[in-house]
Amino acid sequence: MSLPQEYCKRATMKRSQLVLVGNGMAGVRTLEELLKLAPDLYDITVFGAEPHPNYNRILLSPVLAGEQTLEHIVLNDWAWYQEHGITLHAGCTVTEVNRARRTVHALGADGQTINAPYDRLILATGSKPFMLPIPGNDLDGVLAYRDIADTQAMIAASAQYRHAVVIGGGLLGLEAANGLMKRGMQVSVVHAGEWLMERQLDLVAGQMLQKALQERGMQFLMSAQTQALLGNADGRVQAVRFKDGSEVPADLVVMAVGIRPNTALAESMRLHVNRGIVVNDTLQTTTDARIYAVGECAAHRGTAYGLVAPLFEQGKVLANHLAEFGIGRYLGSQTSTKLKVTGIDLFSAGDFMGGAGTEEILLSDPGSGTYKKLVLKDDKLVGACLYGNTVDGSWYFKLLREGRSVSDLRDRLVFGESNIGEGGHAGQDKATSMPDDAEVCGCNGVTKGAICKAIREKGLFTLDEVRKHTKASASCGSCTGLVEQILMATVGGDYSATPRTKPVCACTDHGHQAVRDAIRTHKLLSKEEVFAFMEWKTPNGCPSCRPAINYYLLSTWPKEALDDPQSRAVNERSHANIQKDGTYSVVPRMWGGETNAAELRRIADVVDKYRIPTVKVTGGQRIDLLGVKKEDLQGVWNDIGMPCGHAYGKSLRTVKTCVGSEWCRFGTQDSTQMGRNLEHALWRMVAPHKVKLAVSGCPRNCAESGIKDVGVIGVDSGWEIYVAGNGGTKTEVAQFFTKVKTAEEVLEVSGAFLQLYREEGWYLERTVHYVARVGLDYVKAKVLEDHANRKALWARLQAALEGEPDPWFDGEKARVDARQFVPIAVA
Amino acid sequence: MTQWTYICKLEDIPVLGARRVARAQGLEVAVFRTATHEVFALLDRCPHKGGPLSQGIVFGQSVACPLHNWTIGLCDGQAQAPDEGCAPRFQVRLEDGAVYLDADELAHHALHETRPLAGPILRAAVP
Secondary structure (H helix, E strand, C coil): CHHHHHHHHHHHCCCEEEEEECCCHHHHHHHHHHHHHCCCCEEEEEEECCCCCCECHHHHHHHHCCCCCHHHHECCCHHHHHHCCCEEEECCEEEEEECCCCEEEEECCCCCEEEEECCEEEECCCEEECCCCCCCCCCECEEECCCHHHHHHHHHHHHHCCEEEEECCCHHHHHHHHHHHHCCCEEEEEECCCCCCCCCCCHHHHHHHHHHHHHCCCEEEECCCEEEEEECCCCEEEEEEECCCCEEECCEEEECCCEEECCHHHHHCCCCECCCEEECCCCEECCCCCEEECCCCEEECCECCCCHHHHHHHHHHHHHHHCCCCCCCCCCEEECEEEEECCEEEEEEECCCCCCCCEEEEEEEHHHCEEEEEEEECCEEEEEEEECCCCCHHHHHHHHHHCCECHHHCCCHHHCHHHHCCCCCCCCCCHHHCCCCCEEECCCCEEHHHHHHHHHHHCCCCHHHHHHHHCCCCCCCCCHHHHHHHHHHHHCCCCCEEECCCCCCCCCCCCHHHHHHHHHHCCCCCHHHHHHHCCCCCCCCCCCHHHHHHHHHHHHCCCCCCCCHHHCCHHHHHCCEECCCCCEEECECCHHHCCCHHHHHHHHHHHHHCCCCEEEECCCCCEEEEEECHHHHHHHHHHHCCCECCCCCCEEEEEEECCHHHCCCCCCCCHHHHHHHHHHHHCCCECCCCEEEEEECCCCCCCCHHHCCEEEEEECCEEEEEECCECCCCCECCEEEEEECCHHHHHHHHHHHHHHHHHHCCCCCCHHHHHHHHCHHHHHHHHHHCHHHHHHHHHHHHHHHCCCCCCCCCCCCCCCCHHHHCCEECC | CCCEEEEEEHHHCCCCEEEEEECCCCCCEEEEECCCCCEEEEECCCCCCCCCHHHCEEECCEEECCCCCCEEECCCCEECCCCCCECCEECEEEECCEEEEEHHHHHHCCCCCCCCCCCCHHHHHCC
């Protein structure tokens, strides 16, 4: 028990001093992450220029519009700082940092100076609004829109004055204009561009937005160049003058023309600044190793991010580094824009403007307020702009990020995920109109109310956090768009961002492909070798990576790499399916779904002998015995005396068949024999996920070959082979692969296809996902067009399966740990 | 004075694995062995929906429940946030390669926890 000792040692050591400059969302999130990892490592001091605790800046708009109050948007109240022993100087502006002496100097609201020494310093100074350099920009009544003080000044002005002008037709400007309008002011939006939000929307969507806002009473001055702000005798703004000489009255002017990273302090400290404070992958400044920058003020690989998700990702990495774990790296984020402007859903990502060398798919229905534009280049989705209905935004963003060919979905792409059969559950596309008790996630039974509650009570911000806490959208993922909409409506923005390569799990930054490649290239033969070679961050992995690595080792180096039962989930370790009460189900193999009197008698005897409570016929044409105690498993297997059905594994399950030409008056081929042959050839085959086959004897397709990983249909002249179907969470119709003449060819093509999947598929990727990732054309090239390769694949599969043991009867060779079946009895 | 009951040798528990210890009364106790050969014991029941923790994947100083993948800390039985719950702990002594549990705890600790029900028995309960 070494943990408590180390803990005590630490507590008695003198703690390091950590100072955070900037009490905003990115900085405080970093502290939260740090406190989770190492609660006692630092004495923490925070300086914040605003006299408030950390609040959600994005929710200033609803506060301005009168929909929420300031108390509602506080993220960490005063008590939070106290509870964690953090010294907070709110309302204190940091005036100087002496890097030589490692001290921070600040000026309090009351004129007092405060000094704080640091061992490590975090700069999280955020952004500053950009003020147009025009005459009159310092008049009373001219504001930016950035913080609580600005918001309060706007609310105060709206009670007293009538005419407001907002300069800037971007998101922030429109939110300000909407809020002021709701507070009874007459609002004009001045925009220098041709259309609104030109960085997020194309011309059509921008104009649709303008029209919708005009209908609500907002006025617009487009392509207008502001020349000066004119004041009255009291020094308060009274009008805006444009370059063409025209003027509009204005008692309040809000400038929302953009933000710049706030780097003044960093520059005075002589830190390297280039479009932000330049940091490396651990958020350390490149100038001073004791100083870090995080959030909107930091420039990582040339980019200063403004969305919350990348900033939180940065905070997590920085916290890891500060906690002296030193294993996290921030590699940048790809972001999409998903916004709600005054109740209108907008989405854009990538190169949504299109241009030379690109093609566009458009769907426009101005009457219903819907517009979709997809930009394609070389058959790949490179950009998307959605107006009105954004539920498919995350799906388009996924396609865009994966950069996969969309040639096969092109004709249906614009109608969205739910219309091409990938959507899983049909359902709602507008989260706001759903009642609280409506189910959002059908897989995990999560209602909208439960999601909203978790977001509010647990302070969630990202899609990942919502998934972790509620399990919503964590299974089939088809409700991801809805969950994002709920997040957006509840916390005021969309926070889904994705690292460039999805790591296998939190134990590593490497993705599945990198792990597969390393195992093959460097001939790694055990999980320990993989962990060492790929610098795993955890000593022995986790339940996500260990089974994946075990599979990659076995499938890459059959007969050389040894199976590690402790890296397998319970079912594959006990060779039975665990049930909710901790008992197991046993499914013996019935070749091609055929059985006989002797087998049925033995099964019946076993059911009596072991008092098995439920006997059920499965969808895969065999018999399931449910409620077997773990102690009885070996006895049941032996007494039944039938081969293991592998109904529990990421492996070949069944080959479903119809009765075929032996009996059926319509049958054209002997599908049962074909099925038995396939099952004999492929059983004991492990794979990235479960594998199901079917063989039908005629096109009536009674064995349902259209929804199997490999589906075979007998026709007069031979056999048609379909691949990559799926009958599970998301029903997927199998795609036609080829037609062959003989049963031998069916075996060879099916086997070669499955071996390619075994060698290249990522763990937990079904054939449908594998084929979608690499493209059917690629698979055809490898299996159908390249005859030598097909034979080689088929030969490799046969070699891998040769002599593989049946885990029920040859447990020693199958490395089944027999001790698990017997509980230890206490004397 | 704690009375220690001999359970098994250290080698009898697989590395990164667990064994179940049957008691005269109450649910089994799961004894876990980490990669660094530390041994921990918890009631063999996940605080979430009663899954047998002994059947989970052991990693670091945690075990993942085989039913719904909750992560349970082996030192304290606590579910990892955001999940909430705690599996009762049992004291372990490891001496000269032999594993011992507290006789008193074996006989009296966490006797009232039960497994969830499954199967036709539920039909009678819900008409």
